Amino acid sequence: MHKGCCLRTGVIGISYKTADLGSRESIARASQKISDEKAKFFKHPTVLLSTCNRTEIYFSAEDLAEAHSDLLSFIRLSMDEPFEHRLYSYFGIDCFSHLSRVASGLDSAILAETEIQRQVKLSYESAAKALALPACLHYLFQKALKIGKTVRSCVFLERGASTLYGTLWMLAQKRFSDLKQTKILLVGYSEISRGFATFLAHRGIGGFTLATRRSDEIRLEGAVVKGRECLASWPDFDWIVCAAKAEEYLIRGKGNGRQLIFDLSVPRNADPGIEGAELWNIEQINQVVEQNRRLAEEGLQEAEGVLQDSVYRLASLYRAKVLRSEQLLAQSL
Numbered sequence: 001m002h003k004g005c006c007l008r009t010g011v012i013g014i015s016y017k018t019a020d021l022g023s024r025e026s027i028a029r030a031s032q033k034i035s036d037e038k039a040k041f042f043k044h045p046t047v048l049l050s051t052c053n054r055t056e057i058y059f060s061a062e063d064l065a066e067a068h069s070d071l072l073s074f075i076r077l078s079m080d081e082p083f084e085h086r087l088y089s090y091f092g093i094d095c096f097s098h099l100s101r102v103a104s105g106l107d108s109a110i111l112a113e114t115e116i117q118r119q120v121k122l123s124y125e126s127a128a129k130a131l132a133l134p135a136c137l138h139y140l141f142q143k144a145l146k147i148g149k150t151v152r153s154c155v156f157l158e159r160g161a162s163t164l165y166g167t168l169w170m171l172a173q174k175r176f177s178d179l180k181q182t183k184i185l186l187v188g189y190s191e192i193s194r195g196f197a198t199f200l201a202h203r204g205i206g207g208f209t210l211a212t213r214r215s216d217e218i219r220l221e222g223a224v225v226k227g228r229e230c231l232a233s234w235p236d237f238d239w240i241v242c243a244a245k246a247e248e249y250l251i252r253g254k255g256n257g258r259q260l261i262f263d264l265s266v267p268r269n270a271d272p273g274i275e276g277a278e279l280w281n282i283e284q285i286n287q288v289v290e291q292n293r294r295l296a297e298e299g300l301q302e303a304e305g306v307l308q309d310s311v312y313r314l315a316s317l318y319r320a321k322v323l324r325s326e327q328l329l330a331q332s333l
Contacts, residue, residue, distance in 0.1 A: 008060055008061060008136050010058070012071050013054060013055065013057070013088050014056075014088070026080075027075065029078065033074075034074065035126075039131055043070065044070060045060050045134055047137060049120060056102075058141075095140070103144045106151070114152075120145060143310075143314045165196055185210075185211060186210045186223070187251070188212060188243045188269070189214060193241070194220065201221060208223055210225045228250065235256055238259060240260070242265050242269035246265070250269045250270070253274070261279045268281060
């Protein structure tokens with residue numbers, strides 16, 4: 001443990017980085033036996049964080065090595081095969097730094113995802129309700145959550161912004177206040193269109209229209225499938241994504257000023273001379289994707305710097321607080 005840290009905390013974990021789904025499932029099931037109220041029967045106070053991508057047990061003890069060994073022994077009771085080589089462990093300030101990275105979304109499969117911060121908060125609150133957690137675990141989680149918010153607020157970490165679909169989503173968010181209230185038209189049953197349909201579904205967007213020549217043969221989850229004749233009424237839609245093969249322009253004429261059109265096709269599906277609509281071609285979109293990728297890399301470096309500075313500053317404050325308490329106690333004896 002770092003000599004400047006009094007945080008007597010540790011973590012044992014397994015994640016998508018260290019193990020396959022089957023191994024994660026086994027550890028998750030074993031760990032549930034010391035979650036919430038059931039944790040009262042374990043000799044060390046713990047907080048269980050279990051998500052689809054990770055299972056982590058945070059703990060506190062005067063002797064962290066002993067607590068770590070006790071946890072391994074407990075998990076071993078529920079396992080039928082060796083698992084230790086798939087785990088990772090951190091102690092003291094390294095544990096604090098790790099949880100801060102988790103809460104910030106920097107350790108997630110999808111960089112800067114927001115759901116993990118809510119999961120960390122709920123795990124901590126659930127454990128705090130069931131157990132009398134020591135001050136160091138309260139400090140660990142409260143400050144890690146604070147660091148997570150700080151990292152998100154001061155650096156560029158737009159979720160998925162460096163991907164094609166993420167870039168389209170980001171640009172649409174800038175034009176429309178509520179994307180769930182927009183009328184969306186996908187043009188063409190290409191791989192790009194199908195992938196974007198899945199992307200939309202994961203964000204709770206459904207009821208969009210897919211225009212394709214093979215409308216009688218196609219079924220796509222979340223979409224109302226129509227023939228290309230519906231393209232004559234494209235001005236009725238707010239957000240249009242074109243990714244079809246066509247000999248001529250499929251989108252032409254004049255919009256009403258609110259349309260946002262992304263033309264991902266080569267040759268292009270949308271007439272470059274369209275008026276009354278904001279039109280992006282694939283070259284323009286690729287420029288934004290590359291810019292966002294560079295910003296994301298710069299933002300990641302900045303985020304790591306902000307995180308580590310915050311961890312060491314807050315760990316030093318905690319150490320000073322503990323030393324003052326020990327001095328006051330010594331003076332009173």
